[in-house]
Amino acid sequence: MKNKTLFPFLFLLCALLSFAPSRVAAAGGKPVIVGSKKFTESVVLGEIVKGVTQAAGVPAIHKRQFGGTRIIWRALKEGDIDAYVDYTGTLYHEDFAGQHITTMEGLRKKLSTYGVSMAPPLGFQNNYAIAMDPRRAKKLGIRTISDLRRHPELKLGFPSEFLNRKDGWPGMRAAYALPQTPVNIDQDLAYRGLVHGSVDAVVAYTTDAEIDYYHLALLKDDLHYFPIYKGVILYRTDLEKRAPAAVRNYKRLAGRIDTAAMAAMNRAVKIDRRSESAVAAGFLKKTFGMEVAARRKSWWTAFWRYTFAHLLLVLVSLSAAIAVSVPAGILAARHGRLGQVILGAAGVLQTMPSLALFVFMIPLFGIGRAPAIAALFLYSLLPIVRNTYAGLTGIPDGVLESAEALGLPERAKLWRIKLPMAAPTILAGIKTAAVINVGTATLAALIGAGGYGEPILAGIRLDDIGLIMTGAVPAAGMALLMQYGFELVETACVSKGLRLQRTG
């Protein structure tokens, strides 16, 4: 019976969290929230959109590095963000795949059913292309994608998004009848793989900074397989009322960023290591004479922001997990069969890949902290439930029998005997949950919740080990501190009698 109260509780908790500032901010005369995907070009474009929004006198926030096309589209659809830049090819072939939308007009109509509008194309095309080391391509006589058919031994390295989307590898293999089995490689690491020779061909985007930098050869798409990807600003239609000046500026951007300009901005960030906001501000100044303050935050400001966000995720989700799973463990220990159900349910949650769990929370809680906290909460349940159960069921029979024979009522027995005796095991479970939680919370950046995952993602994107360390080292430090903290709690809370007993 009591387990039924658990799920409503969970739901209520997360529902409360979804009223976090980001949701509220989306309504009324609040800032415009611009999103971006987790690759450099998207982040630069996000900065540009934010810049022109601010130039129109509308406050704007840029939430960077959403984990994927589906996630950011959903965020726009649900109103968690107000605008971002997507590509026509992505919309045709992925978001609205199988719906036979082939024209810009058709696309506009489809988008309007979601309350979303599309500004005219920005000018550049970011199409797929297959890139190879030029010397190797020359030696093998490969100039077109069709030529790849003659070399089944070549190792192709593609990111999982390309491997999975219909307009990516599956369609390309069918169109060109290619024999290779590609390996999965992160897009940001692909060029390095190519240069070091661990892969022979990678998929590239025509605006990629590295094509020029590494002097790569692009294979001719001789069958015209790859669709055209024009950059377009998508925005929530209600912006036309909320911030008409900003929308006017989005339309002014039409045709102002050509492929070369986009590639140059990508290069400025990825190779010349300038910040996205500085590059975007430079572009806006040069093109429109707009003065936009580049985001110039000190290392410390950024560090504290990441730390605060990360700590918030961990502390809220962990406290909620403790509040739910200790009672659940007590329940499980008291009622044998129910116990198996509770432990089983928590176990299933734990087997779910953590990233999948984050994504599953989006339909329920939108984008940002709420779904991240919900996912971390679910992920922290098992170690605590299991250890509470183990701690309580491991108490010797003689002790329990003596307690009962003394005439100590059930409640008092729980508080004075059972929980203190199970405390070391329960604390060990909480400690495990905390350490897992701190590590897993780095994934929260993928769904717009910030934290140490933010510099890690940016570091992977920019191939910047230092930046990765900015996130990874404090995350490891936080995990160690948590562990140390719980050890202090243990010495303070666990009776000396139990420690004596354990050491014999």
Place this chain on the structure above:
Amino acid sequence: MKQAHANIFSLLNVSKRFGDKTVLKDFTLDILKDRTTVLLGPSGCGKSTILRLCLGLTAPTQGRVLFEGAPIAPGKGDAIRRKMGYVIQDGGLFPHMTARENVCIMARYLKWPREKMAARLDELREMTNFPQDGLSSYPAQLSGGQQQRVALMRALMLDPDVLLMDEPLGALDSIIRHRLQNDLKDIFSRLRKTVVMVTHDIGEAGFFGDKVVLMRGGAIEQAGRFADLVHKPANGFVREYIAAQRGVADVLENAG
């Protein structure tokens, strides 16, 4: 006079089954007030089960268990158990509490005033010959004999009418055991309480028991004064059980 010899516990035609295993069958036993009754018998014959029935820790499958003439009502167990003290083989002490906390747990729960608690603790400590400085020790820091003294103090703290002891000396070596036997006997005679004690040891049964109940397989083989069991065994099992005890004397005799 009749009052003094009233039965404190009566087990009337009690059967106890665990699953399809019958532990006690149609078992009837009266336990006399203010006397020491010893339950004796081979391992698994149901001695501990009888104590648990008396404490209301388990309910009979059939038959009735009366305490002071009334059945132990479900839900009233806690109040009734506070009139009983229970000591088990390894003490069943709470490892996370000091000796003092173990002894005072119920008094503290019942919110006794501090002076009353301290006075009672002192009284018990003297009675059980427990060292003053041992009160702040945890069970893990005490010897087996000291742990049993703490368990005894804990059982006696609320001044119960009955003391139920399940092989309280079973885990102790012979010197400590002997010393504690003497102390216990002393305490019993001083307190004039009803005592039910389970033991394996025939000598111990004779030493303590006003009445000795010899059991086998969930039934009574003979119940009565120890001397009667020795001199007038009811059957072959009783004779054999008593004779199976090897004293120092017969070891020497056989060797010589």
